[in-house]
Amino acid sequence: MTLDLLRFTTAGSVDDGKSTLIGRLLYDTQQVFDDQLAHVAEASRRRGGDGALDLALLTDGLRAEREQGITIDVAYRYFATPPTDDGGGRRFIIADCPGHQQYTRNMVTGASTADLAVILLDVRHGLLEQSKRHAFISALLGIPHLVVAVNKMDLVDCSRERFGEIVEEFERFAAKLRGRPGVVYIPISALDGDNVVARSERMDWYDGPTLLELLEQVEVAYDHPYDVPARLPVQWVIRPSGELGGSDYRAYAGQLASGALRPGDPVVVLPGGRPTRVAAIDTFGEEIPEALAPLSIAVRLDDELDISRGDMLAIADQPPQVAREIEADVCWFTDQPLRAGARYELKHTTRVAGAVVDRLLDVVDVHTLERNPAPPQLALNDIGRVRLRTSAPLAFDPYERNRRTGSFILIDPATNGTVGAGMISR
Amino acid sequence: MSVTAGPQLTHLQALESEAIHVMREVAAELERPVLLFSGGKDSIVLLRLAEKAFRPAPFPFPLMHVDTGHNFPEVIEFRDRRVGELGERLLVASVQESIDTGRVVEESGPRASRNRLQTVTLLDAIAAHGFDAAFGGARRDEERARAKERVMSFRDDFGQWDPKSQRPELWNLYNGRIRRGEHVRVFPLSNWTELDVWEYIAQERLEVPSIYYAHEREVFERDGMLYAWRDGAQLIDGERVFAETVRYRTVGDMSCTGGVRSRATTLEEVVAEIAATTITERGETRADDRVSEAAMEDRKKAGYF
Numbered sequence: 135m136t137l138d139l140l141r142f143t144t145a146g147s148v149d150d151g152k153s154t155l156i157g158r159l160l161y162d163t164q165q166v167f168d169d170q171l172a173h174v175a176e177a178s179r180r181r182g183g184d185g186a187l188d189l190a191l192l193t194d195g196l197r198a199e200r201e202q203g204i205t206i207d208v209a210y211r212y213f214a215t216p217p218t219d220d221g222g223g224r225r226f227i228i229a230d231c232p233g234h235q236q237y238t239r240n241m242v243t244g245a246s247t248a249d250l251a252v253i254l255l256d257v258r259h260g261l262l263e264q265s266k267r268h269a270f271i272s273a274l275l276g277i278p279h280l281v282v283a284v285n286k287m288d289l290v291d292c293s294r295e296r297f298g299e300i301v302e303e304f305e306r307f308a309a310k311l312r313g314r315p316g317v318v319y320i321p322i323s324a325l326d327g328d329n330v331v332a333r334s335e336r337m338d339w340y341d342g343p344t345l346l347e348l349l350e351q352v353e354v355a356y357d358h359p360y361d362v363p364a365r366l367p368v369q370w371v372i373r374p375s376g377e378l379g380g381s382d383y384r385a386y387a388g389q390l391a392s393g394a395l396r397p398g399d400p401v402v403v404l405p406g407g408r409p410t411r412v413a414a415i416d417t418f419g420e421e422i423p424e425a426l427a428p429l430s431i432a433v434r435l436d437d438e439l440d441i442s443r444g445d446m447l448a449i450a451d452q453p454p455q456v457a458r459e460i461e462a463d464v465c466w467f468t469d470q471p472l473r474a475g476a477r478y479e480l481k482h483t484t485r486v487a488g489a490v491v492d493r494l495l496d497v498v499d500v501h502t503l504e505r506n507p508a509p510p511q512l513a514l515n516d517i518g519r520v521r522l523r524t525s526a527p528l529a530f531d532p533y534e535r536n537r538r539t540g541s542f543i544l545i546d547p548a549t550n551g552t553v554g555a556g557m558i559s560r
Numbered sequence: 561m562s563v564t565a566g567p568q569l570t571h572l573q574a575l576e577s578e579a580i581h582v583m584r585e586v587a588a589e590l591e592r593p594v595l596l597f598s599g600g601k602d603s604i605v606l607l608r609l610a611e612k613a614f615r616p617a618p619f620p621f622p623l624m625h626v627d628t629g630h631n632f633p634e635v636i637e638f639r640d641r642r643v644g645e646l647g648e649r650l651l652v653a654s655v656q657e658s659i660d661t662g663r664v665v666e667e668s669g670p671r672a673s674r675n676r677l678q679t680v681t682l683l684d685a686i687a688a689h690g691f692d693a694a695f696g697g698a699r700r701d702e703e704r705a706r707a708k709e710r711v712m713s714f715r716d717d718f719g720q721w722d723p724k725s726q727r728p729e730l731w732n733l734y735n736g737r738i739r740r741g742e743h744v745r746v747f748p749l750s751n752w753t754e755l756d757v758w759e760y761i762a763q764e765r766l767e768v769p770s771i772y773y774a775h776e777r778e779v780f781e782r783d784g785m786l787y788a789w790r791d792g793a794q795l796i797d798g799e800r801v802f803a804e805t806v807r808y809r810t811v812g813d814m815s816c817t818g819g820v821r822s823r824a825t826t827l828e829e830v831v832a833e834i835a836a837t838t839i840t841e842r843g844e845t846r847a848d849d850r851v852s853e854a855a856m857e858d859r860k861k862a863g864y865f
Contacts, residue, residue: 138570138571139571139574139575167837167838167839167840167843168838168839169839169840169843170840170843207708207723207724207726208708209704209707209708210700210707210708210750210751211707212700212701212751212753214753214755224571225571225753225756227751239728240728242728242730243728243729243730246730246731247730247731247732369581369584369585369588370584370587370588370613370614372614372615372616372617373617374616374617374618375617383616387584387613388581388584389577389578389580389581389732417612418611418612418615419615419616426569428569428574428577428578429569429573429577430576430577430578430580430581430584430612430613443588467728479737481733481735482733484585484588537731538731538732541730541731541733542733543730543731543733543735545735545737547737550735550737550738550739551727551735552727552728552729552730552735555728555730
């Protein structure tokens, strides 16, 4: 069965029609309420449109954004399609990422939790810098599904040839992307609704899925828990001391980062590596026979071991790597550049450690996807590979294999700000 | 303990697991959290999530209610009963006290509301108790300013929210580092919709205050909303008090929370009604959001829930 919750991200250049596309998805799936619609109708009139409903206004956010006609931050939107007899119907969470300010930060943030990325292109402009960056970041962040929505088809007379040219252009670019994700191309008109929810009659040459059909059907990462080894970063130790519960109760609570866990499973406690077995898995007073990621659970173990927050329980026959030196692709979010020798706090799973930047190995040219070696620094919005040393050993998997145990954030201890995001390569 | 069938992950389980993860992170990384409990449906869900995150141990934080003095009596009764059942500690921060001590000035006239005053009471209580994290039940689907807010949302030492400089939130890695005097607001239900909340309440068989179910009540109509008649309320010309069968979609102050005409008397009927509704919950029931296009945004920046 597929999880009935899909998280996806949208990004595009300014004026690609992203807000209109999201508005169209919400409107055509009947997710727009009467009072919201009245608000949009009123705002459409006030802004002197041609009387048509401006669906882009459905995603209007803060006052500064309305005044300046921009989007300043990632916004989250929710919609659902009704359940059907054959298991269809899903809840959707859209991370709507603005394209022009802090674009790397916004796209990386939205992409970090997404199962699918919708990359929006204007058919008249083809593949621009911004779209390349988004496709690259989506692949780098391990999003398994890329959808290229070629928008404004109505402005090129729904030309099959023009659509074909863009597909070809994008394919040449995508061949260089990490992991070579599968790409689906859909010709749409967000303004008129073609191939978003309803199938386009004017583009009868297109026989692939509509955007919504695709969103309803794609598999998400958690659909294959048995293919990935179990990892449980310990968040919290439950040990009641008072009148509630037995005083000898001790369970290790956390969210299963990957895989499946059952009572009796042999596990190791990392970074130390001591072996034990799962005695029971609890969720609020109920023992369950099996836990699948991403369930939040509490695990009791056969042996009494010294385990605390930041440790990781892992299935014994496929343990993660443990190291104090790592290499990672880092996305840099702040004006103060990243340089060798700098010190940060690194948060990885539930562990916080000190980290010092040993070396900058390369920086990515997002336009050509070439990696230029030994840069002097990573500036705002740069992405590059970095070698780090940490104050405590980390139990990790390469990000390509496990997004939860292969990712970290960097925090500047002087400002407490989140200044970078990292994906461990080794 | 009973052994149940193997888990098949549903969207409610995914949302629940995410919320439990958030609560445990905050309990582990911040020193003095507090959970804001209003007796409303969202904070009722928060209490169940806290049970799932921390039982059989007690919660690692107290509960706090900001009492405007204009709450529905049914909700206050429910609040105290539920806290008693859980055996947890409840603090009550009183808007009346803030008025009595001159921290805020009561609005006057027939449209007076204590909604804005709550912000001062809340921030005073957070400072007085030294809380560095406050769990709230707000959801991103409620309102467009909320759609942009982080799960763990930073507040400066004036309690202010600055939407332009929020910390990026990646994967499930939250950054709760703050300086003394600052705090974070934490919204474990960020990704839930109103329907998710009701489906969860039905799944968990959670009790909610009686005003969420259809009941007959004395009301008056103003700006297209049905307000509960209470002692001290003032009518404007032409308004009259009449009996109507209503239920509440949100639980706020009696002075600014409207009821909706409804026949839903069971949880299942409420879920069905919410699934079929064509009006947003705040649009239908909250006068506080009707003041201007950016009413919520302004209140949030000042430190509101």
